[in-house]
Amino acid sequence: MGKVRPTMERRQLGLRLRRMRERHGLTQQDAADALGRVRSRVVDLEDGRSTIRLPDLEVLLDLYHATAAERAELTALAIQAARRRRRPSTSDVLPDAFTQFAELEAAAVEICAYEPAVVPGLAQSPSYLRALIAEGVGVWWQPSDEEFEARVAFREERQAQVLGPAGPARLRFVLGEETLRAAVGDEAVAREQLTHLLRLTEDPRITIRLLLSSTPSNPARAGGFTVFKFGGRSSPVVFSSQVYGSERLFDDEADTARLADCFERLCRSALPCEETRSVLRETLKGSR
DSSP states (O other), X not given: OOBOOOOHHHHHHHHHHHHHHHHTTOXXXXXXXXHXXXXXXXXXXXXXXXXXXXXXXHHHHHHTTOOHXXXXXXXXXXXXXXXXXXXXXXXXXXXXXXXXXXXXXXXXXXXXXEESSSOOGGGOOHHHHHHHHHTTBTTTBOOOHXXXXXXXXXXHHHHHHHHSTTSOSEEEEEEETHHHHOOOSOXXXXXXXXXXXXXXXTSTTEEEEEEOTTOSOOTTTTOOEEEEEOGGGSOOEEEEOOSSSOEEEEOOHHHHHHHHHHHHHHHHXXXXXXXXXXXXXXXXXXXX
């Protein structure tokens, strides 16, 4: 194992191995002892700052009682992590792309999300998220009660994990003013969502700011993005959503620095938190 620049494949490999280790109640020192290496090597591996030789990977997979499917998946990911060439972004087209996104959320110490027209997934109320997912039925996937409920359950599980006590230390949301106007569901759904946003502002970890449509020089009018920060362990990763097709995950430092700076600019242009709460309260009153 050698120290290298964090990449998406290396981060994903490290996150998967960390979750497997924790699932069996093992420490990083336990993993290091099995490999015959110092603990810092395991720390680097799990933080995406190191690759791993396949024989060493086999040792960890034996220690973690990996299934055949997990072995095949992680071996392929380890090969990708070792061979990956530098590129500005990754198109996330893997079948388990949702799981990978959730793992980034779980590992982040700070999540910064901007959406111009819809409430970010982590801040959606139960009825709102169901109404929003329902809008894609028959368009982005074939009608299926099973798939619909699976998508709902996945988002609810993400919310429970990230918004729970073990979640990130800081969550920052910037919402475009159109978010309050978009007709997602009926009036009851809108009221529930407004109430939910107000409730979230009571959490000291969470800040919500409203970006007015009249705000000049908005560099991100065309779409939303989420910045995942990992403290001193690793450089940020940015997720950029698209209407159709594969989303994009940026891990090149030049790209992530530009997008992180964009988020800070949006924060400075948006209403302060207390003014945002006032607008939310007034909008809620007007919807009754």
